[in-house]
Amino acid sequence: MGWFMSPRASLVLMLLLSSLAQAEPEGLQLYEGGDYEAAIQAFTRVLTAPDSTQKERDLARLYLAASLHAVGQVEQTQQHLEVLAREYPELRMDPVRFLPELVELAESIRARVERERMAREQALRQPPPQQAPAASPAPVVRAVHLRPEAFGLVEALGLLGSQQPTWQLGGGLAYGQGNLEGSARVLLGGSPIFHVQGGVLLGHAAFQPYLGLRAVLVPGEKSYGGGAVVGGRFALPAGFVALVDVGAEYLPNDDDFVRPFALTVQAGLGFDIRLR
Numbered sequence: 001m002g003w004f005m006s007p008r009a010s011l012v013l014m015l016l017l018s019s020l021a022q023a024e025p026e027g028l029q030l031y032e033g034g035d036y037e038a039a040i041q042a043f044t045r046v047l048t049a050p051d052s053t054q055k056e057r058d059l060a061r062l063y064l065a066a067s068l069h070a071v072g073q074v075e076q077t078q079q080h081l082e083v084l085a086r087e088y089p090e091l092r093m094d095p096v097r098f099l100p101e102l103v104e105l106a107e108s109i110r111a112r113v114e115r116e117r118m119a120r121e122q123a124l125r126q127p128p129p130q131q132a133p134a135a136s137p138a139p140v141v142r143a144v145h146l147r148p149e150a151f152g153l154v155e156a157l158g159l160l161g162s163q164q165p166t167w168q169l170g171g172g173l174a175y176g177q178g179n180l181e182g183s184a185r186v187l188l189g190g191s192p193i194f195h196v197q198g199g200v201l202l203g204h205a206a207f208q209p210y211l212g213l214r215a216v217l218v219p220g221e222k223s224y225g226g227g228a229v230v231g232g233r234f235a236l237p238a239g240f241v242a243l244v245d246v247g248a249e250y251l252p253n254d255d256d257f258v259r260p261f262a263l264t265v266q267a268g269l270g271f272d273i274r275l276r
Contacts, residue, residue: 031063036070043067058087069102077102078109085110089117142178144276147241149174151268153187168193174270176201181210185266191220197229197245206235216249216262225251225260241270 027042046052046060065080084091085106093106148171155166172185172195182198199212210231217224227249234242245266252260 027060027063031067036067039067040064040071058084062093065106066098066102069099069105077105081106081109082113085113089114142276143274144177145175146273146275147174147176147183147270148172148273149183149185149243149268149270151185151243151266153264153266155262155264170266176272179208181212191218193218195247197247199229201233208233210245214247214249216251218251223251225249225262227262231266239272239274241272243268243270 027039027046030036030039030042043060043064047057047064052060061080061084065077065084068074068080069077089110092110093103095103098106150171151169153168153170155168168187168189170185170187170193172183174181174183176182179201180198181201183196185195185197187193187195194217195214196217197212197214199210201208201210203209210229210233212229212231213226214229215224215226227247229245229247231243231245236242243266245264247262247264247266249262249264250260251262
């Protein structure tokens with residue numbers, strides 16, 4: 001490997017040598033005489049002296065690195081060589097004046113500093129990365145289902161004036177989308193009763209509470225009304241659903257013997273048919 005200095009670096013080194021020779025001859029003499037510990041102290045004084053010029057400090061740092069290398073303080077040697085490589089990137093250590101190992105170490109540090117400098121310059125030249133456009137949120141797909149239902153109903157207060165709880169069977173069809181659910185039901189008997197209700201299911205667990213409103217139509221008795229419904233839906237295996245609804249309804253009429261209030265409990269079983 002050939003070691004050389006550019007004309008500019010040679011001129012810098014000559015000027016530094018001349019300045020240091022005038023300011024601190026003992027440091028050079030100690031280094032050349034092999035008294036490296038004393039040379040370290042002398043060159044350190046030049047670096048820390050407030051009246052030292054920049055050129056004096058730079059050359060003192062160069063010989064301080066050489067002195068530290070001579071006594072085996074490699075880490076401190078590398079620190080001073082890196083400072084020189086950053087301040088004088090064209091400077092090469094003269095293989096005539098310094099040991100080949102020190103020259104090789106200084107060159108490896110200078111090459112690393114140069115690579116870092118070129119990488120920074122290249123990063124500054126590159127345009128900033130373009131941010132990818134934000135992905136539009138995926139549309140929310142709400143489950144849709146039909147549910148045929150079969151159930152039984154008990155009217156706890158006695159339906160249409162009866163003093164005894166009344167039992168009836170019925171069927172219906174529910175339509176659900178997401179957490180919304182509506183249904184139409186018919187209670188079979190001497191005078192069919194129709195229920196139309198709609199409400200909301202709470203949560204997404206296997207058991208979902210239900211809150212809704214119900215319209216009640218009894219065409220044979222010319223009685224119509226409505227009220228609130230609370231209940232729940234419990235998912236069973238194979239798509240089956242157990243359902244319970246408790247309704248409190250008001251059915252106004254002109255018959256003083258017919259109670260206008262109804263309290264009903266419906267319990268049944270349905271089967272969900274998934275449409276989406």
